[in-house]
Amino acid sequence: MSDFFELIVGATASGCIYALVALSYLLITRPTGVINFAVGEWAMVAAFGGFLTLSRFELPYPVGMALVLALMIGVGWLTERIAVRPLVEKGAPPLAPILALLGMLVVFREVVSVGMGPDPQPVPPLFGYGRLELGLLAGSYQSFFIIAVTATVFAAAWYFFERTLAGRSFEAVAIDRRAAALMGINLRRVTALAFAGSAGVAAMAGLLVSPNVSAHYLMGLPLAIQGFTALVIGGVGRVEGALLGGLILAIAEQFTVRYAPIPPGLAQGVPLVLLIAFLLVRPTGLLRARESRA
Amino acid sequence: MKQIFLALARSVVATAVVMAAPVAMAQNTIKIGMITDRVGPAKSFAEPVAAGAVYAVKELNAKGGVLGRQIELLVEDDQGRPDVSATAARKLVDAGVAFILSVSLTPATQQAQSVSLETKTPHMTPSNSGDTLTTQINNPNFWQTGPLGSTQISTLLSYARNKNFTKVAVVTDNSDLGQLTARFFKEGLARANIQVVSEEVVPRGSTTADPQLQKVRAANPDAIFLAGVLTPENALILRSYRQLGLKQPLLGNYNFSIPVYGTVAKGLLDGLAFVDAFDPARPQTRQFIENYKRDNNGTEPYNLNGYGYDGVMMVVDAIKRAGSTDKEKVREAMQATKGFQGVMGGVGSSYGFADGKRIGFDPNGMVVRVYEGDAQGKVVHVGVK
Numbered sequence: 001m002s003d004f005f006e007l008i009v010g011a012t013a014s015g016c017i018y019a020l021v022a023l024s025y026l027l028i029t030r031p032t033g034v035i036n037f038a039v040g041e042w043a044m045v046a047a048f049g050g051f052l053t054l055s056r057f058e059l060p061y062p063v064g065m066a067l068v069l070a071l072m073i074g075v076g077w078l079t080e081r082i083a084v085r086p087l088v089e090k091g092a093p094p095l096a097p098i099l100a101l102l103g104m105l106v107v108f109r110e111v112v113s114v115g116m117g118p119d120p121q122p123v124p125p126l127f128g129y130g131r132l133e134l135g136l137l138a139g140s141y142q143s144f145f146i147i148a149v150t151a152t153v154f155a156a157a158w159y160f161f162e163r164t165l166a167g168r169s170f171e172a173v174a175i176d177r178r179a180a181a182l183m184g185i186n187l188r189r190v191t192a193l194a195f196a197g198s199a200g201v202a203a204m205a206g207l208l209v210s211p212n213v214s215a216h217y218l219m220g221l222p223l224a225i226q227g228f229t230a231l232v233i234g235g236v237g238r239v240e241g242a243l244l245g246g247l248i249l250a251i252a253e254q255f256t257v258r259y260a261p262i263p264p265g266l267a268q269g270v271p272l273v274l275l276i277a278f279l280l281v282r283p284t285g286l287l288r289a290r291e292s293r294a
Numbered sequence: 295m296k297q298i299f300l301a302l303a304r305s306v307v308a309t310a311v312v313m314a315a316p317v318a319m320a321q322n323t324i325k326i327g328m329i330t331d332r333v334g335p336a337k338s339f340a341e342p343v344a345a346g347a348v349y350a351v352k353e354l355n356a357k358g359g360v361l362g363r364q365i366e367l368l369v370e371d372d373q374g375r376p377d378v379s380a381t382a383a384r385k386l387v388d389a390g391v392a393f394i395l396s397v398s399l400t401p402a403t404q405q406a407q408s409v410s411l412e413t414k415t416p417h418m419t420p421s422n423s424g425d426t427l428t429t430q431i432n433n434p435n436f437w438q439t440g441p442l443g444s445t446q447i448s449t450l451l452s453y454a455r456n457k458n459f460t461k462v463a464v465v466t467d468n469s470d471l472g473q474l475t476a477r478f479f480k481e482g483l484a485r486a487n488i489q490v491v492s493e494e495v496v497p498r499g500s501t502t503a504d505p506q507l508q509k510v511r512a513a514n515p516d517a518i519f520l521a522g523v524l525t526p527e528n529a530l531i532l533r534s535y536r537q538l539g540l541k542q543p544l545l546g547n548y549n550f551s552i553p554v555y556g557t558v559a560k561g562l563l564d565g566l567a568f569v570d571a572f573d574p575a576r577p578q579t580r581q582f583i584e585n586y587k588r589d590n591n592g593t594e595p596y597n598l599n600g601y602g603y604d605g606v607m608m609v610v611d612a613i614k615r616a617g618s619t620d621k622e623k624v625r626e627a628m629q630a631t632k633g634f635q636g637v638m639g640g641v642g643s644s645y646g647f648a649d650g651k652r653i654g655f656d657p658n659g660m661v662v663r664v665y666e667g668d669a670q671g672k673v674v675h676v677g678v679k
Contacts, residue, residue, distance in 0.1 A: 265468065
């Protein structure tokens with residue numbers, strides 16, 4: 001029984017990482033309709049940022065994290081300016097920015113692979129690698145830290161979208177771009193903010209996961225796939241959907257490995273089965289977008 | 295007028311001679327091709343092997359090359375992809391290489407053999423460990439001199455013989471080589487009548503190995519054999535092992551001999567036994583370490599650099615004995631290699647192809663070392679006896 005509760009903590013922490021990546025997708029997809037598969041690479045770049053600031057230069061943890069987050073917000077903004085805005089302004093079809101961002105994925109990965117080398121690099125956790133036991137629930141300090149930070153990020157995202165004017169303008173653009181523009185909402189500003197915020201959230205995912213998996217140049221793509229699956233499960237319409245999708249995916253994945261009487265290799269197929277099932281049965285995900293409730 | 299014309303003609307001829315000189319020199323070199331992985335999944339293994347090969351060529355050229363000619367290393371990147379690897383091999387053959395070295399992934403090397411078989415070009419891998427490379431294709435032009443997966447498990451079992459394991463767990467990852475290594479480990483364990491009570495896979499990109507290690511803990515094995523070759527996932531396994539309070543002995547494949555573990559798995563390594571093919575106490579190895587450091591601003595080489603170094607040295611040794619770069623003569627010379635002392639392998643081991651076989655690593659050449667804290671300890675066991 002202790003295994004079960006131990007796994008709940010570990011799976012929730014993994015689910016939180018997936019959820020952050022899903023939120024990173026969502027922040028761009030919702031107002032712009034663009035799917036940015038480079039979010040995983042943003043997380044990877046941030047993980048290397050964590051390596052440089054926290055391992056190599058040994059900056060205090062909050063300073064290192066703040067530096068990396070600020071840098072990644074800048075990278076997100078710059079990505080939009082370089083790879084997306086010129087295409088949109090020239091009236092390129094909707095697929096063009098998606099392909100341009102796939103190109104950016106390769107650019108980010110190769111820049112890191114050439115600049116930092118192929119070996120994985122360590123990123124230290126804030127509270128060390130100790131183990132915390134809260135009654136039946138037990139897990140590493142880092143797992144509890146991941147859960148706490150993710151809860152804060154999602155609470156902030158929910159507050160932004162539900163309670164602030166800027167967040168409402170995102171929602172308005174998501175519901176009807178043209179009408180939002182006619183109402184005076186600056187579409188360029190919303191798009192730039194979406195990319196910057198998305199990169200910040202992806203960076204948080206990278207910083208949180210890297211003490212466990214270390215920073216390495218191939219870590220982006222698996223995160224991008226896991227986050228995308230979580231997004232499909234939860235639905236692209238609502239912030240809560242990303243969190244729900246991440247948690248469902250991680251729990252399904254890890255409880256299958258632990259308890260399902262199937263060969264070890266087959267358990268790897270669980271995320272893909274979930275992805276296909278949701279695309280077939282409920283392509284809008286578990287939580288529907290706001291406009292469909294109107 | 296005639297003098298002006300002659301002067302012009304002389305300067306044109308002189309210019310042509312100067313321009314043609316490098317071409318003539320390039321034509322006079324002995325070309326060795328190398329297929330590596332610079333951007334794909336094998337990059338972290340392939341690049342250090344390639345660096346060892348580059349260093350070997352530099353060292354040989356400084357001593358005058360071979361057969362009175364300088365050696366030119368032509369490098370191709372196959373991205374770890376079999377289809378690209380075959381194309382790269384074709385390109386190298388067209389460039390006139392005397393030998394091809396493959397240091398990329400095992401499946402890529404397998405595919406590149408289709409070209410060396412067809413064009414009868416001598417071809418070897420100094421680092422791939424898959425047992426199937428010389429058995430699936432009957433290619434008399436191909437040799438494998440890295441330690442095999444089956445040798446790794448035999449060496450580990452030989453080391454653990456007095457521990458009387460009866461039931462063990464095997465944990466691996468989902469990479470091609472990880473799966474292949476796990477297969478050889480299971481076959482070796484079956485031959486030794488040791489039961490595998492838990493077999494787990496930690497896929498590439500996992501964020502935890504807790505569920506897999508919980509299953510291992512529930513199966514209560516005598517020991518845990520680690521067959522995975524992906525460093526981040528292996529670090530995850532070690533982290534979960536410590537977090538979940540497991541105490542069983544850990545026995546790792548050669549991947550755990552890469553020095554990067556000392557940083558990415560810091561604090562998690564103490565007591566882990568692992569196979570290696572590098573013994574710093576061996577005289578040739580000690581010499582290699584000193585020379586390499588001197589030539590690379592103090593950077594100390596490790597086992598992967600040694601594979602590439604030995605590969606080039608063996609190829610050049612074969613060319614020297616063949617007395618030319620004629621493909622058939624080089625093939626015969628390579629096949630006749632015996633007692634070649636490289637920098638890899640335990641003290642007293644050597645490379646050679648016995649009984650017409652094309653596997654060159656000494657079956658008793660692997661060693662077992664144990665981590666002391668985060669540092670790789672001394673050799674505690676040699677060979678399979």
